[in-house]
Amino acid sequence: MSVVNLGLSGLAEAVAAQGAPVVHVDWRPPAGGDAVAVRALTDLYGLRSLDIDPANAEVLRRLDTGVPVVVDVRRAGDVVPGMTDRTLLHPGPPIAWDDVCDPLRRSMRAAAVAEGWARQVDEAEALLATGRITLAAANDHATVVPMATALGPSMPVWVVDNAAGGVRAFAPVGQGAGDVAWMGRETPAAVERLVFLREVAGPRLARILASIGPVDVLGLAAQGVQMGDDVHMRTQASTNLLLRSLLPAVPALGDDPATQEFCAYLSANHLFFLTVAMAAAKSLTLAAEQVAGATIVTTMARNGTTYGIRLPGSPRWFVAPAPPVEEALFHPGYGPEDGGLDIGDSAVLELVGLGGPATAGSPAVAAFLGGSMADAARVTESMRRICAAESTRFKLPTMDFRGTPLGVDVRRVVETGVTPKVNTGILHAHAGLGQVGAGVATAPPAVFRAALLASAAS
Amino acid sequence: MSVVNLGLSGLAEAVAAQGAPVVHVDWRPPAGGDAVAVRALTDLYGLRSLDIDPANAEVLRRLDTGVPVVVDVRRAGDVVPGMTDRTLLHPGPPIAWDDVCDPLRRSMRAAAVAEGWARQVDEAEALLATGRITLAAANDHATVVPMATALGPSMPVWVVDNAAGGVRAFAPVGQGAGDVAWMGRETPAAVERLVFLREVAGPRLARILASIGPVDVLGLAAQGVQMGDDVHMRTQASTNLLLRSLLPAVPALGDDPATQEFCAYLSANHLFFLTVAMAAAKSLTLAAEQVAGATIVTTMARNGTTYGIRLPGSPRWFVAPAPPVEEALFHPGYGPEDGGLDIGDSAVLELVGLGGPATAGSPAVAAFLGGSMADAARVTESMRRICAAESTRFKLPTMDFRGTPLGVDVRRVVETGVTPKVNTGILHAHAGLGQVGAGVATAPPAVFRAALLASAAS
Numbered sequence: 001m002s003v004v005n006l007g008l009s010g011l012a013e014a015v016a017a018q019g020a021p022v023v024h025v026d027w028r029p030p031a032g033g034d035a036v037a038v039r040a041l042t043d044l045y046g047l048r049s050l051d052i053d054p055a056n057a058e059v060l061r062r063l064d065t066g067v068p069v070v071v072d073v074r075r076a077g078d079v080v081p082g083m084t085d086r087t088l089l090h091p092g093p094p095i096a097w098d099d100v101c102d103p104l105r106r107s108m109r110a111a112a113v114a115e116g117w118a119r120q121v122d123e124a125e126a127l128l129a130t131g132r133i134t135l136a137a138a139n140d141h142a143t144v145v146p147m148a149t150a151l152g153p154s155m156p157v158w159v160v161d162n163a164a165g166g167v168r169a170f171a172p173v174g175q176g177a178g179d180v181a182w183m184g185r186e187t188p189a190a191v192e193r194l195v196f197l198r199e200v201a202g203p204r205l206a207r208i209l210a211s212i213g214p215v216d217v218l219g220l221a222a223q224g225v226q227m228g229d230d231v232h233m234r235t236q237a238s239t240n241l242l243l244r245s246l247l248p249a250v251p252a253l254g255d256d257p258a259t260q261e262f263c264a265y266l267s268a269n270h271l272f273f274l275t276v277a278m279a280a281a282k283s284l285t286l287a288a289e290q291v292a293g294a295t296i297v298t299t300m301a302r303n304g305t306t307y308g309i310r311l312p313g314s315p316r317w318f319v320a321p322a323p324p325v326e327e328a329l330f331h332p333g334y335g336p337e338d339g340g341l342d343i344g345d346s347a348v349l350e351l352v353g354l355g356g357p358a359t360a361g362s363p364a365v366a367a368f369l370g371g372s373m374a375d376a377a378r379v380t381e382s383m384r385r386i387c388a389a390e391s392t393r394f395k396l397p398t399m400d401f402r403g404t405p406l407g408v409d410v411r412r413v414v415e416t417g418v419t420p421k422v423n424t425g426i427l428h429a430h431a432g433l434g435q436v437g438a439g440v441a442t443a444p445p446a447v448f449r450a451a452l453l454a455s456a457a458s
Numbered sequence: 459m460s461v462v463n464l465g466l467s468g469l470a471e472a473v474a475a476q477g478a479p480v481v482h483v484d485w486r487p488p489a490g491g492d493a494v495a496v497r498a499l500t501d502l503y504g505l506r507s508l509d510i511d512p513a514n515a516e517v518l519r520r521l522d523t524g525v526p527v528v529v530d531v532r533r534a535g536d537v538v539p540g541m542t543d544r545t546l547l548h549p550g551p552p553i554a555w556d557d558v559c560d561p562l563r564r565s566m567r568a569a570a571v572a573e574g575w576a577r578q579v580d581e582a583e584a585l586l587a588t589g590r591i592t593l594a595a596a597n598d599h600a601t602v603v604p605m606a607t608a609l610g611p612s613m614p615v616w617v618v619d620n621a622a623g624g625v626r627a628f629a630p631v632g633q634g635a636g637d638v639a640w641m642g643r644e645t646p647a648a649v650e651r652l653v654f655l656r657e658v659a660g661p662r663l664a665r666i667l668a669s670i671g672p673v674d675v676l677g678l679a680a681q682g683v684q685m686g687d688d689v690h691m692r693t694q695a696s697t698n699l700l701l702r703s704l705l706p707a708v709p710a711l712g713d714d715p716a717t718q719e720f721c722a723y724l725s726a727n728h729l730f731f732l733t734v735a736m737a738a739a740k741s742l743t744l745a746a747e748q749v750a751g752a753t754i755v756t757t758m759a760r761n762g763t764t765y766g767i768r769l770p771g772s773p774r775w776f777v778a779p780a781p782p783v784e785e786a787l788f789h790p791g792y793g794p795e796d797g798g799l800d801i802g803d804s805a806v807l808e809l810v811g812l813g814g815p816a817t818a819g820s821p822a823v824a825a826f827l828g829g830s831m832a833d834a835a836r837v838t839e840s841m842r843r844i845c846a847a848e849s850t851r852f853k854l855p856t857m858d859f860r861g862t863p864l865g866v867d868v869r870r871v872v873e874t875g876v877t878p879k880v881n882t883g884i885l886h887a888h889a890g891l892g893q894v895g896a897g898v899a900t901a902p903p904a905v906f907r908a909a910l911l912a913s914a915a916s
Contacts, residue, residue, distance in 0.1 A: 226821050227685040227695050228855070237685050240698030243705065247725040250705070251713045259709045267705040363684050363855035373855055397686070397821035397831055398856060 030415045037414050037449055040456035044295060044411050048456075055294035059312055060389045060407045062288040063296075063352050068162045068280035069214035073173060073205040075198075077153025080141050080170050088112070089138035089151040091345040092303025093317045097128055097135060101304035103148040103184025103340050103427040108135075110181040111150040114194035121186045139301050140315070143170040144282045144345035146275055147425055148304065149182040155194065156202025160217060160279040165287020171279035173197055173205060176269040183434040184340070184427040200258045201265060211249035215242065217280035218393060220273070221354060225394045225404070230362040232346060232355030233423035233438055235273040242273050274346065281348040288312055295455055296388060297408040300351055300420065300443065304343035304427075309447045311410065311455065318454070320446035325426050328439025329368045340429040342441045347422045350383070353391035353404040356421035356440065357383040360404075361396045365423055368439050373398060379421045379440055380405065386412040386420065414452045419443040488873045495872050495907055498914035502753060502869050506914075513752035517770055518847045518865045520746040521754075521810050526620045526738035527672035531631060531663040533656075535611025538599050538628050546570070547596035547609040549803040550761025551775045555586055555593060559762035561606040561642025561798050561885040566593075568639040569608040572652035579644045597759050598773070601628040602740045602803035604733055605883055606762065607640040613652065614660025618675060618737040623745020629737035631655055631663060634727040641892040642798070642885040658716045659723060669707035673700070675738035676851060678731070679812060683852045683862070688820040689735050690804060690813030691881035691896055697731040732804065739806040746770055753913055754846060755866040758809055758878065758901065762801035762885075767905045769868070769913065776912065778904035783884050786897025787826045798887040800899045805880045808841075811849035811862040814879035814898065815841040818862075819854045823881055826897050831856060837879045837898055838863065844870040844878065872910045877901040 003022040005012035012024035031037035044052060077085055088108055090100075100108065105128075112124035112133065127133060138145045145151050149172055157170040175182045175197065179189040209215070221231045224238030231238055243266055253259045266272060289298040292313030299310035299317075308317040322341035330339070349355040359365050360373070360380035369375040377398065383405040384390075390403030408420050419442055426437040461480040463470035470482035489495035502510060535543055546566055548558075558566065563583075570582035570591065585591060596603045603609050607630055615628040633640045633655065637647040667673070679689045682696030689696055701724055711717045724730060747756040750771030757768035757775075766775040780799035788797070807813040817823050818831070818838035827833040835856065841863040842848075848861030866878050877900055884895040 237695055237698070240695070240702050243702055244698050244725050247701065247705070247708070248718065248722045250708050251711065251717045251721055253709065253713075255709045255712060260706065263709055264706045267702050363859075366855070372858055397824070400830055401821075 032417050037452060040452050041411060041415055043456050044452070051293055052295055055291050055312070056296050056388055056407070056409065058291045059288045059294040059296040059298070062165060062291070063284050063407055064389065064392055066162045066164045066284045066287055068160045068169070068217050068283040070158050070160050070209065070217050070276055070279070071214045072159040072209055073156050073202050074159055075153070075202070076151055076155050076157045076170065076172070079159060080143055080157065082141050083153055084134060085153050086132065087134045087136055087153060089136055089141060089143055089145060090303060091138060091145050091147070091149060091343060092301045093306050093308030093319050094137045094140070095135065095303050095305055097131065099305050101340060101343070102430045102432070104150065104304050104343065106184050106186040106432050107148040107181040108150040110186040110190050110194065111152045113191045114198070115152040115154055137301070138345055139299050142168065142282065142286060144278045144301070144348050145172055146174070146278060146346045147182045147344040148184045148427060154198050156197055156205065158276045158279045160276070160283045162283035162287050165283065165290065167283055167286040169279045169283035169286055171275040171282065173201055174269060174272050174275045176265055177271070179434065183425070185432060185434045196261070196265070200262050204253055204259065204262050207253065208246050208249040211252065212245060215245055217276055221277055221280070222393050222395070224273070225358050225361055226397060228362050228364060230355050230358040230365050230423055231277050232274070232349045233368070233425070234362055234364040235277065236270045236364070238277065239270055239273040242276070277354065278346055278348055281352045281354065284352050285348060295410050297351060297410060297451070300347040300408070301345040302342045302347065304341050307342060307444050307447060309451055311451055316454070318447045318450040320444040323442065323444050325424060325437070325439045325441040327369060328426055328437050330426070330437035331435070334428070334436040338428055338436050339426040342422070342424065343427065344424060346424065347420070350420055350422050351408060353394045353406040355423045356380070357387065357404040357406065358394055358396065359421070359423060359440070361398050382418055382421055385416050385418050388412070410448045410451045410455065413448040417445065419445055419448060490875050495910060498910050499869060499873055501914050502910070509751055510753055513749050513770070514754050514846055514865070514867065516749045517746045517752040517754040517756070520623060520749070521742050521865055522847065522850055524620045524622045524742045524745055526618045526627070526675050526741040528616050528618050528667065528675050528734055528737070529672045530617040530667055531614050531660050532617055533611070533660070534609055534613050534615045534628065534630070537617060538601055538615065540599050541611055542592060543611050544590065545592045545594055545611060547594055547599060547601055547603060548761060549596060549603050549605070549607060549801060550759045551764050551766030551777050552595045552598070553593065553761050553763055555589065557763050559798060559801070560888045560890070562608065562762050562801065564642050564644040564890050565606040565639040566608040568644040568648050568652065569610045571649045572656070573610040573612055596803055597757050600626065600740065600744060602736045602759070602806050603630055604632070604736060604804045605640045605802040606642045606885055612656050614655055614663065616734045616737045618734070618741045620741035620745050623741065623748065625741055625744040627737045627741035627744055629733040629740065631659055632727060632730050632733045634723055635729070637892065641883070643890060643892045654719070654723070658720050662711055662717065662720050665711065666704050666707040669710065670703060673703055675734055679735055679738070680851050680853070682731070683816050683819055684855060686820050686822060688813050688816040688823050688881055690732070690807045691826070691883070692820050692822040693731040693735065694728045694822070696735065697728055700731050700734070735812065736804055736806055739810045739812065742810050743806060753868050755809060755868060755909070758805040758866070759803040760800045760805065762799050765800060765902050765905060767909055769909055774912070776905045776908040778902040781899065781902050783882060783895070783897045783899040785827060786884055786895050788884070788895035789893070792886070792894040796886055796894050797884040800880070800882065801885065802882060804882065805878070808878050808880050809866060811852045811864040813881045814838070815845065815862040815864065816852055816854065817879070817881065817898070819856050840876055840879055843874050843876050846870070868906045868909045868913065871906040875903065877903055877906060
């Protein structure tokens with residue numbers, strides 16, 4: 001007698017104890033045995049897959065092969081579609097002022113002051129409470145913003161074109177480190193940094209890009225992945241590659257104090273590449289979401305209160321409460337009780353093979369996960385279980401140059417119960433103290449289940 | 459009966475065939491059975507080791523813990539000790555003009571023209587043949603030069619201080635890529651690049667360093683190793699980190715065409731960090747060679763004709779013919795028959811834990827070795843067999859952050875028959891065509907045997 005045992009191991013052990021050969025298969029019921037989800041999966045993996053699989057293949061092709069180029073830096077209000085001069089764009093799903101989390105409220109108040117709508121933050125608070133400032137999800141305006149960024153119309157944005165999709169995406173020029181609004185700070189220095197971006201950094205970046213011409217953003221990111229960047233939590237190598245490209249156009253900026261300040265900002269800002277990478281990723285998802293009927297996630301974003309995803313072909317958000325960042329390291333003196341909930345649109349990177357999927361190649365991110373490269377590899381392997389393909393652009397040296405996992409399929413997520421891993425920072429939950437840690441966040445299962453059921457019902 | 463079998467495996471196989479337990483040890487006679495070398499090893503590993511081991515420990519401490527900082531860029535003739543205004547410094551052991559290999563001859567002729575000693579290269583040839591230009595090994599003047607560099611007195615050099623050793627070392631500012639003398643070219647463009655270094659790059663780098671202050675060279679290199687640099691064949695990450703440090707001082711250089719050319723040169727030169735790393739490494743070996751009685755190599759250099767090493771406490775060179783670079787990739791249209799012999803002082807990097815020892819972490823170098831990271835790891839493992847310690851500064855993510863092998867012990871080299879691996883470029887042997895490939899060179903055993911016997915005899 002030979003035995004193949006599925007699921008619980010008790011029978012296999014009993015057979016083995018009798019000396020009989022037994023093969024044990026660690027099988028678990030899909031979707032944890034959730035009967036409604038299993039029925040939806042049966043449909044979507046069954047006959048429906050004849051329509052879904054070609055749609056997914058086209059989505060994956062667009063995510064994998066589009067070539068986003070950064071062409072300009074412009075005033076947000078002049079280029080972002082549908083953005084009025086009284087709009088603040090925020091991360092994550094749409095949210096009402098009353099529900100906005102503390103770090104994002106502070107960032108919105110700082111933005112209102114920087115825009116000249118209020119003289120100080122308490123005046124900004126009153127203004128925002130009136131509802132006379134439109135709050136809108138950046139993702140609904142072809143834009144993505146990192147962490148607790150509140151993007152006002154006067155702020156400079158990267159303009160990224162993806163010719164293959166005929167689309168253009170935007171993200172704010174990064175605010176840098178320290179006392180900054182995107183980390184939930186609303187100090188005079190944080191406001192001053194926003195003014196610096198508008199008055200100093202934006203115009204100079206525009207002049208540099210006009211001089212050196214369009215830059216292939218993900219070409220730099222692909223090199224960065226070879227150099228230890230996950231291109232989310234860590235963008236040191238990609239940033240430096242970009243700075244090297246910009247350098248020949250620096251002398252023409254002149255030698256005024258503002259230009260010196262600009263160069264000091266570039267030199268000190270190792271996450272400078274983050275937002276241009278986000279805009280590039282958004283331009284890929286914008287092209288991908290034109291394909292109806294697919295089950296590959298094309299929006300994934302958090303606002304510190306809620307976590308939302310979207311599928312191609314529909315503007316509908318699937319939303320659940322934002323989770324805490326569970327695998328994390330905190331700055332000295334801080335711990336999980338200080339950390340705000342998961343926030344930011346930067347999770348768009350995880351949808352195109354960067355961030356979580358690229359963790360296996362990043363010694364710097366490994367430091368947040370136990371310190372060994374094996375710890376880092378586990379994040380990539382986890383993403384591989386729920387992704388439909390592998391990037392042909394981003395290759396992991398530590399995995400024999402295998403591509404990073406690409407294309408989160410809601411079917412796989414619900415089937416396995418494994419949700420995406422997103423490398424991210426952590427903000428102080430309520431005291432306006434800025435960044436207090438960083439780690440790997442795990443997306444909430446509920447949004448994927450809701451998206452799956454909607455797919456099955458459509 | 460239990461059997462332990464040493465050496466040839468035949469007996470072990472015979473015993474195993476009888477069903478008896480056998481442990482086979484793949485033992486080989488040390489030094490390949492060379493009786494003279496075995497006698498020297500017996501001495502140097504025996505009672506003599508009571509003196510050698512503490513000396514080696516001090517050498518290793520100096521190689522591992524010195525903190526070289528680049529403080530200035532100066533005219534070589536003004537700062538390099540013992541360099542007259544009619545001196546050309548060259549790589550490798552001392553050599554007479556008649557024995558100089560083709561690429562280095564061309565480089566010397568280009569240097570003579572750039573110095574204004576001759577109007578063109580044939581006039582330079584005649585001048586060099588008269589012996590009125592002193593040719594001297596850079597290593598004998600606290601200096602190291604890469605590939606086929608001929609360093610004239612007007613050229614700018616990095617000035618690197620190692621305070622712990624009370625020493626100062628020098629290396630030329632890199633010539634960059636393309637039509638350049640250090641690759642064995644002597645065209646008008648190659649001469650022009652030397653003039654550019656003297657007139658444009660040198661003074662501007664000096665101004666930048668005066669503005670930003672001393673830079674910790676190996677602090678940047680250590681980051682580079684985390685980012686895929688071996689910091690010899692590949693210095694992309696370290697170069698970009700250095701450029702980022704220099705950036706704040708760029709606006710003050712002004713906006714003249716020469717400064718624009720300077721910035722374009724910086725931006726295009728991914729090996730810019732190579733020579734400053736070499737000067738830093740030389741400053742460590744200069745400090746280490748003050749320790750007498752050690753068996754750790756403190757000079758290793760090639761001039762395309764001969765290959766030489768030195769031990770601490772003595773100026774004596776041990777010399778053998780330079781070998782070809784055997785593990786190599788050639789540019790399209792070229793092959794081993796076109797490649798010149800191993801050349802350059804850059805092997806000083808391999809003595810401090812960079813280059814060959816750091817190969818395991820470098821995807822770019824792996825491409826020259828078969829393409830997989832396992833191929834790259836073999837070079838590091840090979841170095842580990844002959845090195846006495848591990849760097850506490852340079853850590854390999856791909857080897858669980860283990861330090862790179864540090865300190866080549868001639869005893870281990872002769873005992874194992876394994877010689878150092880040096881990551882390097884390959885020049886055209888005779889046609890002045892510049893670089894035709896790159897690869898990993900293996901040092902000749904004879905120089906280590908000679909050094910070992912001299913140690914035993916001293």
